[in-house]
Each structure stands twice: as C-alpha cells, then as structure tokens.
Amino acid sequence: MTFAKDYRTLYRDQIKKQIRLNQEHLQSLTHLGSRINFEVDPRKLPDPDPARKVFFFDIDNTLYKKSTKVQLLMQQSLSNFFKYELGFDDDEAERLIESYYEEYGLSVKGLIKNKQIDDVLQYNTFIDDSLPLQDYLKPDWKLRELLINLEKKEIR
Template sequence: MMTVTEDTHKTYEDHVTKQLELNQEHLNSLTHPGSQVKFDVDPDILPTPDPNLRVFFFDIDNCLYRNSTKIHDLMQISILEYFKNELNLKHEEAEKLNNTYYKQYGLAIRGLVMFHGIDAMQYNRFVDDSLPLQNILKPDLKLREMLINLRNSGKIDKLWLFTNAYKNHGLRCIRLLGVADLFDGITYCDYRQTDTLICKPDERAFEKAKLQSGLGDYKNAWFVDDSGLNIEKGISLGMRKCIHLVENEPNMLLGKTPRHSHVIRHITNLPNVLPELFKH
C-alpha cells in the first residue's frame, strides 16, 4: 500500500508523462512555414573562427516571444512542483531555494546538480519538456518578417540562438513561433554535461557561443537578451551592440539595464535601435 507521499509523487509523474505525449504529438504535426529546423543542432566539427564574420546572437525565452505570454510564470510553477516532489520541500522552501539558485547561477538546475545530485536530464523532462507551449506560442508573422529583413540586408552573416535552456525547449519554441528555418545554429546549456554545466552570464558560455558560431572577434557580434546580467557580460566582452529587452520593468533577479546598452520593449523593435542593420 502506497503512502500519501508516494501516491502524490506517482500522480505527479503520470501527469507529466501524459503532457509529454501531448506535446510530442503536437510537435510532430507542425507544417506551417518555419516549423522545421534547417541547421545542424550538434555539428561534429566546429567552424574555423573568422575575424570578419558578423553574428547576431538571440536569446529565446522572454525575448523571441513576449514575457507577457506568462510562459516564465508557467515555468516557475513547473520548477516549484519539481522542487516539492523531488526534494520533498514545502512551497515556501521551494520558492526560496529556486530564487536563490536562479539569482546565483542563472539557472535553478545548476544549484540542483551542484548541491542535490539531481539528474539534469530528468529535470529537463519534468520541467521544460512538459510545458504545454503549444497552448501559448503561435507563428509570429511580424517576428518572421523582421528576421527575414535582417537576413536579407546583407549586414549580418549568421543569426544565432544563444539560450540557457536545453536544446529541446529552445528548438520547440522557434518551431512553434515559425522561425526555425531562419537561424544558423544554437548554443544551449547542455544538461548532459553535469560536470561543466555552463550558462549565461558565465564568460565560458559566451566563449562557447563564439566558437560554435565561428565568430572570430566579439566586435563583430550583436546580442539581444532580457537579462541585464547577460547584457552586461556581452558589453564587457566587447560585443559591438547589446540590446536589453525590457517589456515592462527590469527583472531585478536578472539585473538592471547596464550602461551602454540599448533598450527595446519587444523583439520586433530591433530596427528602431539598429536601423543600420536593416537597410539593404
């Protein structure tokens, strides 16, 4: 006979399993323009660094889509459920621990791996992969048009995704948004490498993105992100222009807007602060 705790945990696992099945079914059914990834997600060979290569790095979450979609809130609920079920914490304890790890490491999973021995891939499955994103994200024609204009301007050589999420989540977002065919690659936080779990704003994450994209010099890089801490790091590394996306007010956990950064309220406002990149 199961205890109340065991029964609650099984209900939690069953719910996640069912949602994962629904998510995968929907993903397999996508046919709209931009719903399929065209780049090699995990290439075996890295490109030779090109000192003249121009790369625009795009964050994904709360950047390619609006923060007001409340996906972040949905994700926080999912994270707290994981904390409570896997670490047997009360809601207040889970909330406090999650905020601590998020502020200190940029990702809750880093703290979980470092101090609790959590399986990062299991965490990803129960938290990110189980989110019903298809109920929220739809093809964004204005975003698609802006990215096409940026590609066609001839001012940028590569559009590159740079996310703290694992690749499953990042790729699902761009497929649902209908822009997956417009990017040249992705640098993600590799949850499989638990000994070296590196994410923004760690400088090593930026170096990883630099190597994977083939960028030879940070002065030829542009970067947009909703995290002030990440933007601050990009500025300190010498990126040509860094754009802080702040839809309403800066999230203090992610840092205030740094000096020398541009500010926009929505990703499609990029041409307003970077007109030189959108002129043919």
C-alpha cells in the same frame, strides 16, 4: 504506497501525458519552418567555424512578451519539480528557487552545485519539455523573419 509517493507518481504521469501531447502537437505542425527537412547526423557535423556567430535565446520574457505568461508557466513547473521530485514543501521550494536564481542565475545551476540533481536532461524533461507552450504561444511571423534575417546581417 506513501502519500508523497502517490503525489510523485501523479506528477510524473502528468509530465508524461503533457510530453506526449507536446510531441503530437509538434508532429501536427505543417507551416513553413516547423520541421527539419534534412537529415541530422551528429557524427557528420561540420567543423566549428570560429567566425560564425551563434545566438541562444531564452523564450520567457526574451523572445515572447510577458503577457504570454511563459515565465509563470516556468515558475510553476520549477515549483512542482522542487516539491514532487525533490520533496521540498511549498515554502522551502519557493525559497530555494529564489535563492538559486539570485546566487547562480539559474535554478538548475544551484541544484547541480548543491548536488540535488545529477541528471540535467531529466531536469530539462520535467521543466522545459513538459510545458504546454502550444496553449500559450502562437506562430509569430515577424519574429520568425527577424531571426532568419540575423544570419544575413553582419553583427559585431
């Protein structure tokens, strides 16, 4: 086994371990709103309602303060992916991450456009799903209430 493959194997093992820890944490949550308490069958979804508003939130520095360090976690996760999955050295990884962010707004978009990845779900697993958010974020009841109330307000 080569040196690079050893690091890639270690990296993948760490990702698997963290995802397992994240899943265990999610299963341990018991507070209100922490679980979906109804069946979700994608074959039985209602017809889209064009009048209904849908909001998508990015958690790093959007829903949570910079002080939570979620963005730093994301940057480290991206850097590791570029190094261990794609084989770039530290400098090239950082240069590409910055370049793709500036040019495309998202690193993943740059990776797709430049045909460096073809499996976006795998990318998501390595980048987002493997973040130990439970170590950085705590339930924010005011934020939860604000998001719940978005549906009740008429927003134009």
